[in-house]
Amino acid sequence: MIDTHAHLDMLKTEEDLLESIESLDYIITIGCDIDEIYKAVEIANRYGNVFASVGFHPYDVKELDLDKIYLLKELALQNSKVVAIGETGLDYYRDITPKEKQWKFFEKQIELAKELELPVIVHSRNANEDTVEILKQHSPFENGGIIHCFGGDIEMMERCVDLGFYISFAGNITYPKANNLREVLKRTPLDRLLLETDSPFLSPQKRRGKPNKPSNIFFTLEFVANFLNIDKSELEKITDENAKKVFKKAFNRELVN
Numbered sequence: 001m002i003d004t005h006a007h008l009d010m011l012k013t014e015e016d017l018l019e020s021i022e023s024l025d026y027i028i029t030i031g032c033d034i035d036e037i038y039k040a041v042e043i044a045n046r047y048g049n050v051f052a053s054v055g056f057h058p059y060d061v062k063e064l065d066l067d068k069i070y071l072l073k074e075l076a077l078q079n080s081k082v083v084a085i086g087e088t089g090l091d092y093y094r095d096i097t098p099k100e101k102q103w104k105f106f107e108k109q110i111e112l113a114k115e116l117e118l119p120v121i122v123h124s125r126n127a128n129e130d131t132v133e134i135l136k137q138h139s140p141f142e143n144g145g146i147i148h149c150f151g152g153d154i155e156m157m158e159r160c161v162d163l164g165f166y167i168s169f170a171g172n173i174t175y176p177k178a179n180n181l182r183e184v185l186k187r188t189p190l191d192r193l194l195l196e197t198d199s200p201f202l203s204p205q206k207r208r209g210k211p212n213k214p215s216n217i218f219f220t221l222e223f224v225a226n227f228l229n230i231d232k233s234e235l236e237k238i239t240d241e242n243a244k245k246v247f248k249k250a251f252n253r254e255l256v257n
């Protein structure tokens with residue numbers, strides 16, 4: 001099983017980290033600010049089954065200069081374990097970074113991902129219209145991308161799928177109130193479906209209230225399999241195959257033809 005989105009540097013204990021690395025086949029760890037991108041790359045270089053994505057989260061670009069994007073490029077070019085750009089995107093939930101600045105960083109990171117022929121990992125919260133608009137302006141996405149911790153409606157999902165994106169659901173899909181999100185899940189094409197933990201955030205219902213860790217992805221897998229009426233091992237196979245397609249720098253050598 002692959003956890004396509006975790007923040008391993010933020011896990012509470014070393015034990016959580018080691019347990020997660022042992023219980024999953026692969027983990028993609030995400031860096032969101034300057035400190036974290038170096039930590040993510042360091043962890044990926046330390047463990048064979050961990051890969052890293054480097055990017056600047058919209059909340060973390062407030063004090064950042066646009067030319068710092070070159071750091072992402074350097075890390076991606078110098079490290080074979082850096083396999084994606086992000087998470088980047090738009091977040092209007094809290095008024096932390098002015099919208100114009102978010103847009104600029106989002107567009108620059110999209111352009112960098114395209115230049116490096118890597119997928120882009122997109123974060124979108126309370127900003128779905130603008131997110132899709134910016135993605136549309138930058139299409140086509142020949143190297144794909146992921147809308148992580150998907151929180152949009154069916155229309156947004158369909159537009160993102162049309163743009164070549166994978167739709168990744170996190171532990172919040174298991175919450176009792178997430179009926180609308182589950183309607184989106186039901187309609188998401190299986191060949192575009194991914195699962196993630198977003199650890200240490202968004203623990204699935206069965207672990208809610210505790211810090212999340214990648215090994216909790218099995219609760220989400222089981223829940224989604226039951227909901228979609230698919231065998232658990234079959235769903236694991238489907239989402240893992242999707243992950244291997246989108247993170248092609250990590251898994252290319254394992255793909256048949």
Ligand SMILES: [Zn+2]
Nearest residue numbers: 087123148149
């Ligand atoms: Zn995010």
Ligand SMILES: [Zn+2]
Nearest residue numbers: 005030087198
């Ligand atoms: Zn994240």
